[in-house]
Amino acid sequence: MNRIQPTLIGMWLGMTFLAVTVWSALPVADAQAAKTTTVKVKTIHQIMARQLIPASDGRGHFIGFLRRQGKAIFADGRTAKYDNTHFMDAWRGRGATFKGYTTFTFQDGSKIFLTWTSKVTLVPGKRPISHGRGVITGGTGKYQGIKGKAVFSVGREKKPAAGGRPVSVAHAVLKYTLP
Numbered sequence: 001m002n003r004i005q006p007t008l009i010g011m012w013l014g015m016t017f018l019a020v021t022v023w024s025a026l027p028v029a030d031a032q033a034a035k036t037t038t039v040k041v042k043t044i045h046q047i048m049a050r051q052l053i054p055a056s057d058g059r060g061h062f063i064g065f066l067r068r069q070g071k072a073i074f075a076d077g078r079t080a081k082y083d084n085t086h087f088m089d090a091w092r093g094r095g096a097t098f099k100g101y102t103t104f105t106f107q108d109g110s111k112i113f114l115t116w117t118s119k120v121t122l123v124p125g126k127r128p129i130s131h132g133r134g135v136i137t138g139g140t141g142k143y144q145g146i147k148g149k150a151v152f153s154v155g156r157e158k159k160p161a162a163g164g165r166p167v168s169v170a171h172a173v174l175k176y177t178l179p
Contacts (some may be wrong), residue, residue: 012039014086015119020083032053034103034177034179035178036175036176036177037174037175037176037177037178038173038174038175039074039075039076039173039174040074040075040171040173041073041074041075041170041171041172041173041174042072042073042075042169042170042171042172043069043070043071043073043082043169043170043172044070044073044082044167044168044169045069045070045071045082045084045167045168045169045170046068046069046070046164046165046166046167046168047066047067047069047166047168048067048068048069048145048165049066049067050063050064050065050066050067051064051066060091060092060093060094061090061091061092062090062092063087063088063089063090064087064088064090065085065086065087065088066085066086066088067083067084067085068082068084068085068086068168069081069082069083069084070082072104078106079106079107080104080105080106080107080112081105082102082103082104082106083101083103083105084101084102084103085100085101086098086100086101087099087100090120093122094120094122095118095120095121095128096117096119096120096130097117097118097120098116098117098118098119098120098130098132099115099116099117099167100115100116100117100118101113101114101115101116102114102115102116102134106141106142108141108142108173109140109141110139110140110142110143111139111140111141112139112142112143112145112146112174113136113137113138113139113150114135114136114137114150115133115134115135115137116132116133116134116135116150116152117130117132117133117134118130118131118133118152118154119131119132121154127155127156128155128156129153129154129155130153130154130155131149131152131153132151132152132153132154133149133150133151133152134149134151134152134172135148135149135150136148136149136150136174136176138155143178144179145178145179146176146177147176147177148174148175148176148177149173149174149175149176150174150175151170151172151173152170152171152173153170153171154168154169154170154171155168155169156168156169174177
């Protein structure tokens with residue numbers, strides 16, 4: 001019985017040592033939690049490429065692939081190039097759903113990547129407006145490790161001049177953290 005007791009004490013000490021060693025090797029969390037940044041963003045953009053294909057399930061239903069480019073103006077003074085590629089599933093006179101990918105490219109080359117979905121519901125006598133939500137999926141440069149979300153609305157600002165492309169404006173709120 002005397003032999004068992006030292007063995008149990010040795011096992012307890014060994015387990016305690018192992019637990020302390022593993023615990024001390026874990027990354028220590030920053031004393032301050034990551035700061036959440038909330039910023040309003042306005043984008044002004046145009047369709048640069050578009051492919052619409054009628055759906056085979058009936059009249060007035062089509063799918064489309066679009067690319068929009070323009071400028072993003074952040075409320076805190078930052079500006080970025082805006083590049084957006086998306087898929088559209090639309091019904092003439094009823095509305096549409098969208099799924100897309102956006103890149104904001106800043107002057108220093110840093111980027112923020114966003115994936116999003118939105119929906120347009122048509123209201124007679126009113127301009128179509130798309131409302132959506134997005135997830136910030138990553139970034140490069142000073143936005144490496146960014147995580148966050150977005151909410152936005154998009155509407156057509158004005159009709160194009162003869163031969164020009166329609167101009168759309170989006171208003172978004174981005175909430176994100178950086179490591």
